[in-house]
Amino acid sequence: MSRILVVEDDPHILRVISLWLTRQGHQVCEARNGLAARELVQQQMPDILITDINMPGMDGLKLLEQLRNENRTPRGLVVLTNRWDHREIGESLANWGVHVVPKPFSPSKLAELIRQLDEQQCVKTSDGTGAGEVKTCEL
């Protein structure tokens, strides 16, 4: 059970993701672009941030960069990419410790990834290590 912030400009995809995660028992916040997401993060730090890349206003990469600069990076980071983005930036994002999920995403795999992130967080909070560690997860 995590607090998850979902950032996605397409309202329908946003609804589907947030509905799916709510069904998994998570507490979900929604934002339609990077700016709104940044404000929400400032108000309350989510455990996991799931963001689209291409969005009007502030896109997903800029959002991640800003949060890094402000030292407000949520512990679990998931980026949704389309297949072309995925080829270009997938690897560099994975090196940042960001989990990359190509669209059309598989709901079951997304749920599995969130479950793993949840577990990792439990481990981290219990032994206090793991900060800055590079995580890769094959989807």
Place this chain on the structure above:
Amino acid sequence: MTAHPPQAQRRAHNLVKGLIGALTRDGPSAGARSLGLVGATLAPPHPPLHCLRACLHGDPRRLFTDGCDWLRRLAAGAPDAGGLRDGRCARGFRVAARPVGRNREPVFLVSAEGEGDGHPPADTGSQVLDRLESLSRIFEQVGQLLDENEGLADEVLRSYEQLNLIFDFTQQIASLTDAEEIEKVLLHRLGRLLSASTVVTVGAGGQTRCFDFIGDELRDAALEPDRVPVAALGAELDACRTLRAVSVHAAPAARIMVCPLVRLDNRVDVLLAARPLAAGEFTSGDMLMIESLLTFGGQIISNAEIHERLRRMSLEATRALVAAIDKKDHYTSGHSERVGVLARLTGQRMGVPADQLQILEMSGLLHDVGKIGVPEEILCKPGRLTRAEYDIIKSHPRMGYEILKPIGSFGAVLDGVLYHHEAPDGSGYPEGLRGDAIPLYARIIHVADVFDALTSTRSYRAAYSFEQACEILHQEAGTRLDAQVVNVFLQVLATFRHEHPREFDALFAAEREVVNASA
């Protein structure tokens, strides 16, 4: 993916909260009013009182503890449920309840009006009931819309899942050329898309193969007629072959989808996907999806099969051509074949990429194709050649090049043919290239060619022994032959002879026959 009870409860709870919100926005005229859900199935963490508490002055538990027996019985799931309940008074509240939803156990929408100060509000019970009636209608309508919404979301999620699988499938097969591998991936995706536990293929000749899912992997398994009654489904299999349509059948232990996979030459394999009973029925959406997946997959497999067939055909045609040339000079029979194989083995050891090895082998096979233009009396002349005759022999690389040049797909093969008599010290022909200016394939073929020529009996001399030939290669390394290639070639030869003695013998048998014949 359907909403399970706790989720349905949470939803109903949120709905009531929303209604309360709407009611309190009505202003003071609405009076002190509260709304909640009461029912035996409403379990923590959303107890029925929670909602009542939301806007009731004071502690709503008083409604239960302070004498509203009737409400207590409702909460316990009393059997007198059904129909609209009377408005009743309890310590200054007027309380009414109405059953809502389609749950097996009754859940009541409860409204409580009043200040809780011991004085019941002025409204009569029936007025309270009227209000409750319209509220519950809204409650039910919104509930229905939410149900619909959930159903649509289920459908969208399922589609996402399927789309993802199909995307993965297309991406995975893009890198595959082998028909069998593509088929394996196709079966895996088909099984996953259908939540099948077992997939069986029945070939055009009736041969069956059975695969079980172990976790996410598809493994070979023994066919269990109890689970997938292939024999009992015989008529359906025949129908599938002729109609080429997907159909669904019930077996005692599973639901089975029978689907056609049309392969090359209109051969139809029948695929059976068995889904455990617990996973529910196949839908028409499933059938449509599988039909398009298999139409697409069958095409891809057919293409891979055609590709393989053409590849083999072109190799066989080349071999036939080469054998015809070798026949011109019975001393060189099998020579081109051996040079091709030795060149490939050497290239492999030197790190030539796998997809290029076939080109190298082709080039080795065809290196002497130009000899077709050399008159037989020169080619097979015993004893010394005149200078003019030798010049004609030396023209064979260029002649081979000219013969093959018009064949577009042999483009990559040409270097090896044209330059296979070039030497690192510049003493070779036709262009006298030096060192690395000679293409790698040509350097490799040159070494293989010289070795095979040495170990063969020629019209003008007897064959050298294997060891003598190796020694000569050593001596020529760095001058007439590329030193690095010779080095690798000798290793390859030793390994090949050691690991595959029979193939080695077969490859050099022709030479021995000639030796024996001349002995």
